[in-house]
Amino acid sequence: MRLQVISSGSRGNATLVRVDEFALLVDAGLPAADLEARLETARLGLFAPHAIAVTHGHLDHSRSAGILARRRQIPVYCSAAIQTHPAVRRGKRVLTLGGHRPVEIRAPDNLGGLDLLAVELPHDAPPTYAFRMDAGGRRAVVLTDMGRPSKDVAASLTGAHVLVLEFNHDAGMLEAGRYPHSLKRRIRGGLGHLSNDQSVEMLRLLAGPELHTLVLAHLSEHNNRPDIAEEAARAELARLGLGHVRVLVASQNEVGEELTV
Numbered sequence: 001m002r003l004q005v006i007s008s009g010s011r012g013n014a015t016l017v018r019v020d021e022f023a024l025l026v027d028a029g030l031p032a033a034d035l036e037a038r039l040e041t042a043r044l045g046l047f048a049p050h051a052i053a054v055t056h057g058h059l060d061h062s063r064s065a066g067i068l069a070r071r072r073q074i075p076v077y078c079s080a081a082i083q084t085h086p087a088v089r090r091g092k093r094v095l096t097l098g099g100h101r102p103v104e105i106r107a108p109d110n111l112g113g114l115d116l117l118a119v120e121l122p123h124d125a126p127p128t129y130a131f132r133m134d135a136g137g138r139r140a141v142v143l144t145d146m147g148r149p150s151k152d153v154a155a156s157l158t159g160a161h162v163l164v165l166e167f168n169h170d171a172g173m174l175e176a177g178r179y180p181h182s183l184k185r186r187i188r189g190g191l192g193h194l195s196n197d198q199s200v201e202m203l204r205l206l207a208g209p210e211l212h213t214l215v216l217a218h219l220s221e222h223n224n225r226p227d228i229a230e231e232a233a234r235a236e237l238a239r240l241g242l243g244h245v246r247v248l249v250a251s252q253n254e255v256g257e258e259l260t261v
Contacts (some may be wrong), residue, residue, distance in 0.1 A: 001114070001138045001261035003162050006030075006038045008144075008217045009252030013061050015142055015164060016042055016049065022112030023048040026107060026142050028054055028065040029114055030221040034066050041255045044257075050107040051075050052117060054095065056128035056145060060221050066090030072102060077103065077116070079127045097129065119156045122147040124191040136200075138261045140164070141206070144218040147191040148200050154205035162248070162261045163206060167216040167233065168193035169223035177223050178193045196224065203236050213259055217250045240242040 001144075006014035012030035016023060016039070023044060028035055051074055054062050062078075062085060069076045069091030076091040081164040083094045097103060097118040105114035123145045130143035130153065141157045144166040174184055174195070184191050194202065203214070215239070216229050226249040237245050250256055 001140060001229065002133045002134070002258050003140050003164070003261055004042055004258040005086075005215060005256035006035070006042060006095075006257075007252060008152065008250035009219060009221065010060055011252055012063065012145065012150065013218065014038065016044065017114065017133055017140060018054045018121075019114050020112030022050055022107040022114070024114065024116075024133070025049040025052045025068070027061040028052055028068055029058075029063050031061040032064040032067045038255050048072075048109065049074060051077060051105050053105070053131060054078040054082065055087060055131065055142075056123065056125045057087070058125050058145070059087060060097055061145070062067075062071045064089040069093070076103065079118075079129070083104065083125060091095050102132075115220065117156065119153055120152065121145065121153060122191055124186070130157060138212070140261045142217075143202070143206075144168075145193050146202070147189060149194070149201040149205070153203060154202060155197040157206055158208055159210055162213045162215070162259055163213040164204075164209060164217050165199060165203060165206070166188065166194045166218045167196050167199040167224065167229040169195050169220045170219050170225070170228050171197060173225075173228075174223040179222070193218070193220075196229050199218070199229075200232050200236045203233060204240065207237065207240055207245070209242075211245050213246045213248065215248045215250050215256070215259075216256075219249065221252065234238075
């Protein structure tokens with residue numbers, strides 16, 4: 001299994017997960033032309049991805065899901081609640097995620113596939129999912145857009161070899177920043193986004209001996225800095241005896257490196 005962040009941040013999110021020749025796109029939040037260009041940069045062939053899985057209906061995660069699905073004649077997996085969403089319903093095949101069991105997502109012609117478990121998160125676009133993906137004894141987890149830490153959520157997502165985890169904002173920067181008070185309340189509320197301190201709390205619940213790479217995701221352009229988020233993550237990993245774990249910061253503007261899970 002391989003994972004590659006295509007884009008991460010408030011202007012659009014997408015992550016590519018590959019198993020053999022199979023490719024799953026997690027979220028499609030960039031404009032279609034930009035997303036197609038990023039996928040070309042990631043050296044994805046004309047007949048991939050083979051499926052799209054959408055975490056929730058906010059446009060920075062769903063914007064081009066239906067368009068891309070129609071163009072490439074592939075299915076979209078999402079919650080029942082957003083299957084009529086304008087960004088999703090353009091897809092010809094829209095399939096339901098949710099429940100307590102993984103969904104098998106397979107490519108045609110035995111090209112490969114994976115098992116995907118959707119775990120509901122506290123966020124103001126219900127339902128919002130984190131994804132746990134398993135193939136060949138390896139596990140990747142993508143968790144962003146979470147309003148507050150949760151032991152129950154973490155219990156379903158442990159054991160990741162590669163973890164993509166939201167480090168959205170620094171609480172002090174948010175409080176002192178230029179956002180209106182209503183937006184600040186939304187972000188720091190229990191249905192908004194994780195602060196660095198809250199992300200560290202989730203990391204403490206999620207990180208295990210299998211973890212070898214942590215990707216810090218969905219950083220705010222105005223209310224966080226990569227060095228602050230990375231320092232917080234590395235300090236917690238060191239406290240957990242996991243100082244060997246590689247820490248990367250996902251980019252809004254550039255395709256990340258392809259990571260072996």
